[in-house]
Amino acid sequence: MGAATLYQLAKAGAKVVGIDRFAPPHDQGSSHGDTRITRLAVGEGAAYVPLVRRSQQIWRELEAQSGEALFEQCGVLVMSSTEMAPALHGAADFVATTIELARTYGIDHEILTSAQIRARFPQFGPIRDGAVGYFEPEGGFVRPERCIATQLAGAQALGATLMTGATVSALKPEGDAVRIQAGDRTLVAGKVIVCAGMWSAELLGEPFSRLLKVCRQTLFWFKLAEPVIFPAVSPSFILVHGSRETDSCYGFPPIPGEGSMKIATEQYAPLESIETLDRSVCQADADEMYRAQVAGNFAGVTPELAKARVCTYTVTPDHGFIIDDHPALRNVTVVSACSGHGFKHSAAIGEAVAQRCLTGTSEIDLSAFSLSRFA
Ligand SMILES: Cc1cc2nc3c(=O)[nH]c(=O)nc-3n(C[C@H](O)[C@H](O)[C@H](O)COP(=O)(O)OP(=O)(O)OC[C@H]3O[C@@H](n4cnc5c(N)ncnc54)[C@H](O)[C@@H]3O)c2cc1C
Structure with missing residues (x-):
């Protein structure tokens, strides 16, 4: 969110500084x-459709x-x-909501x-009678680290x-501006946009510390069988394969030359504190994931682990985003808490937030992401 916002502000001609405690793209x-x-x-809701559409255009512009x-x-x-109706990301029947939105927005x-899933995508299964599939040819996947690096270089x-390598420890009003304490440096800015992900509550306090929970996620890459059975040309997928809340996973087609496939689940148990985040993944975790x-x-996906990574979701009570002014700090906008589904929207969020910062309004309506819905 920060890389996209920085890029769009610089593109609009603003004098802008991007501050990060690490050196993005990073794995923290x-x-x-x-x-x-x-x-x-x-499937998360209609308010997101213009954001993802515009983001896909921006990725193509950045690629060019x-x-x-x-x-x-x-x-x-x-x-x-x-036959079940799977709930995901706050939508009671995620597949039905997805289909409804596809129809509404053409x-x-x-x-x-x-039978059609079985015939066309035999790599997934067993698909039982009564199951339903939604295939969207314009979807797929983005490469997050490359998107971040490209936008930062562009900015x-x-x-x-x-x-x-500069951690912001405090934001304080200074006349009409904001004083930023970043390590041993102090900056004064007319406007501040905070895109601090899982560290948002730590930096911003209430109401964010009450609203946001941080949840540990594990990503697994399992090696493909030799000779390769799982096809290289395959869609990104979300699969609900049982009636329990835990019976669902998502993943990606094998990346050419890597010989493995990334598959993950979603976890919503909150961390007690982000300091306690365990970034290690043991063999027992991989074995349980495979089972x-x-x-x-x-x-054609073997139990042999190629690699694993730990990442975090920052989740709001309704699984929606928060993009709004800080309720107590004037000229501070908060953009984060993207509840585990934000990357696909990030390029357009950066553009809309930049417009809002410079002109007071944005072409894409961001009102669905306001803090007032939690009042
Ligand atoms: C496992 C996993 C799978 C996901 N899958 C998908 C998916 O398939 N599709 C999708 O659309 N979305 C997905 N998401 C969600 C998406 O990746 C996130 O919503 C998005 O990347 C969050 O970006 P962010 O900028 O809010 O947070 P981050 O990328 O974490 O950025 C926050 C930045 O703020 C910096 N920072 C924090 N505090 C300070 C401070 N005090 N001072 C200075 N710098 C600070 C950090 O160093 C960091 O660089 C997934 C997320 C995870 C974890």
């Missing part, structure tokens, strides 16, 4: 792990400028392997019966300053 927050799903019919491959349009397949899609080329999510659901 919520934006690492090679791939993020993007889909246009966003930089020569980097950022967005792989391999399609996305959302499916249940049984998003190209196909609804697949269980710097347009005159933005980047201060890395519960992978075995029998994907053709």
Whole structure:
């Protein structure tokens, strides 16, 4: 969110400084792990559709400028392997909401019966009778680290300053401006946009510390069987394969040359404190992941772990975003808490937040993400 906002502000001609406690792209927050799903019919709700649409355009613009491959349009397949209505990201029936939005917004899609899923995507299974699939050809995945690096390089080329390895410890009003304490440096800015991910509550206090929970996520890459059975040309997917809340996972097609496939679940147990985040993944975790999510659901994926990473979701009570003014600190805007589904929207969020910061309003309506809904 910070990289996109910095880039868009610099593009609009603002004098802007990006401050980060690490050196993005890094693997300490919520934006690492090679791939993020993007889909246009966003089951999380209609307010997100213009953001993801615009983001896909911006990724293509950035690709043309930089020569980097950022967005792989391999399609996305959302499916249940049984008859149930799966709940995800705050939507009671995620597949039904996705289909409804695709119809409302004229998003190209196909609804697949269980027989059609079996015939067209035999790599997933077993798909039982009564299951339903949603295939969106314009979806796929983006490369988060490359998107961040490309936007930061673009911002710097347009005159933005980047201060890395500098932790912001305090924001205080100074007349009409804001005083920023970043390590041993003090800056005074007309406006501040805080995109601090899982550290938002720590920096901003109430009401964010009451609203936000940080949840540990683990990403697994399992090696593919030799000879390779799982096809290289395959969509990103979300698979609900049982009736329990834990019976769902998502993943990506194998990245050419890597010989492995990334598959993950979503966890909503809150961390007691972000200081206690365990970034290690043990073999027992990988074995349990394979047993519960992978075995029998994907053709040609072995239990052998290629790599694993720990990442975090910063989640609001309704799983929606918060993009709003800080209620107590004038000229401070908060952009974060993207509840585990933010990357696909990030390029357009950066553009809309930059417009809002410079002109007071944005072309894409951000009112659905206001803090007042939690009052
Ligand atoms: C495992 C996983 C899978 C996901 N899958 C998807 C997906 O498939 N599709 C999708 O759209 N989204 C997905 N998401 C969500 C998406 O990746 C996040 O919403 C998004 O990347 C969050 O970006 P952010 O800028 O809010 O946080 P971050 O990327 O964590 O950035 C916060 C930055 O703030 C800096 N910072 C924090 N505090 C300070 C401070 N005090 N001073 C200076 N710097 C500070 C940090 O160093 C960091 O660089 C996933 C997330 C995870 C964890």
